[in-house]
Amino acid sequence: MIETFIDQTLLELTQRGLKRKIRTIEGRQNREITIDGRKVLNFCSNNYLGLADDPRLGAAATASIVAEGFGAGASRLVCGNFSSHQKLEDCIAKFKGTERALLFNTGYIANMGIISSLYGRGDMIFSDKLNHASIIDGILLSGAEYKRYAHADMESLAAMLKAAPESVKKLIITDSVFSMDGDIAPLPAIVALAKKYSAAVMVDEAHGLGVLGRNGKGAVEHFGLEGQVDIQMGTFSKAAGSFGAYCCGSARLIDFLINKARSFIYTTGLPPNVAAASLKGLEIIVKEPQRREKMWENTKFITNGLKEMGFDTLNTQTPIIPIVVKDSSLSVDFSEKLLAAGIFVSAIRPPTVPANTARLRVTVMATHTTEDLNRLLSIVKTIGKESCLI
Numbered sequence: 001m002i003e004t005f006i007d008q009t010l011l012e013l014t015q016r017g018l019k020r021k022i023r024t025i026e027g028r029q030n031r032e033i034t035i036d037g038r039k040v041l042n043f044c045s046n047n048y049l050g051l052a053d054d055p056r057l058g059a060a061a062t063a064s065i066v067a068e069g070f071g072a073g074a075s076r077l078v079c080g081n082f083s084s085h086q087k088l089e090d091c092i093a094k095f096k097g098t099e100r101a102l103l104f105n106t107g108y109i110a111n112m113g114i115i116s117s118l119y120g121r122g123d124m125i126f127s128d129k130l131n132h133a134s135i136i137d138g139i140l141l142s143g144a145e146y147k148r149y150a151h152a153d154m155e156s157l158a159a160m161l162k163a164a165p166e167s168v169k170k171l172i173i174t175d176s177v178f179s180m181d182g183d184i185a186p187l188p189a190i191v192a193l194a195k196k197y198s199a200a201v202m203v204d205e206a207h208g209l210g211v212l213g214r215n216g217k218g219a220v221e222h223f224g225l226e227g228q229v230d231i232q233m234g235t236f237s238k239a240a241g242s243f244g245a246y247c248c249g250s251a252r253l254i255d256f257l258i259n260k261a262r263s264f265i266y267t268t269g270l271p272p273n274v275a276a277a278s279l280k281g282l283e284i285i286v287k288e289p290q291r292r293e294k295m296w297e298n299t300k301f302i303t304n305g306l307k308e309m310g311f312d313t314l315n316t317q318t319p320i321i322p323i324v325v326k327d328s329s330l331s332v333d334f335s336e337k338l339l340a341a342g343i344f345v346s347a348i349r350p351p352t353v354p355a356n357t358a359r360l361r362v363t364v365m366a367t368h369t370t371e372d373l374n375r376l377l378s379i380v381k382t383i384g385k386e387s388c389l390i
């Protein structure tokens with residue numbers, strides 16, 4: 001029976017142009033990667049600052065392996081808590097200007113653990129319609145009432161908050177940079193509504209850390225909202241070039257999560273060398289603002305170029321630049337033609353994005369050269385014309 005179910009599901013996905021496959025990268029992760037023995041330009045990673053293969057991260061991890069070994073050996077509450085974990089938690093809390101921080105093994109399980117430990121049956125969670133899957137899954141796991149407001153629509157959010165009973169425990173949760181659309185959440189308005197209706201605010205800065213704000217602290221810094229967001233979650237797996245996630249907030253919040261977040265308690269600690277590499281990534285974010293400046297320069301160049309050609313790039317404001325082609329099969333076709341021409345941009349299809357909004361998700365890095373950028377624009381233009389998209 002299970003075989004029939006699997007076969008039917010896979011067939012259906014294939015027929016609808018939604019079947020996914022994994023491509024293997026041979027060698028290092030940067031602006032140029034090797035796939036199937038061919039070097040291609042990489043325009044789809046979240047490695048915005050080009051740190052994923054920075055030798056300094058590798059050296060930090062190696063030094064930790066020498067000093068601390070490889071595996072954590074146990075959950076952090078048993079005997080798997082190392083100096084590297086502690087140092088990273090202290091540094092990210094200091095960087096974000098919060099009392100404390102707690103590491104989680106990934107952003108996905110951070111969202112599951114934070115949301116489901118703090119909220120449950122009888123509570124209400126107000127979530128942007130385009131929030132990341134890990135937020136949605138965290139809400140579903142919590143059992144709280146799930147209220148989806150229209151994307152970045154503050155009237156929709158205000159109406160839902162107004163209709164909610166005053167006595168109910170409420171949370172408003174949003175991506176800071178929307179991972180598939182590249183726009184920035186209207187955080188000042190969210191914070192104002194939260195104050196008005198006595199709700200807490202949680203922000204997922206997965207794509208905000210290292211990208212937004214004068215010092216790369218994220219959307220909270222970008223909007224000058226320090227001290228006004230209750231829960232700041234984010235990851236080291238994107239701009240910081242490493243792996244793992246954090247939750248920053250009050251000492252009280254972190255103490256609560258250590259005691260109640262099941263995805264923190266019941267899992268082996270992150271290998272300490274990964275925490276050491278994340279710490280190095282964070283240090284580079286602080287010390288090398290020129291990387292962020294270059295990333296923004298490259299972002300503006302590509303966004304303007306694609307817009308001038310007439311592509312639909314939605315309301316992107318960041319290095320995540322969608323090229324909406326709507327049809328799923330067409331998006332795969334576009335991606336394959338790009339790959340044949342030496343450029344890797346993966347197609348993003350439902351259910352990752354809403355129906356009929358399949359797209360190429362172009363992402364820009366600090367390390368892309370002017371030649372790389374011009375090559376992308378020129379090839380995308382040719383294929384876009386052939387496919388009657390522009």
Ligand SMILES: Cc1ncc(COP(=O)(O)O)c(C=O)c1O
Nearest residue numbers: 106107108132175179206235237
């Ligand atoms: C907004 C957002 N939150 C959370 C995650 C999950 O983070 P991780 O890859 O560390 O699990 C991602 C992407 O992966 C994301 O885009």
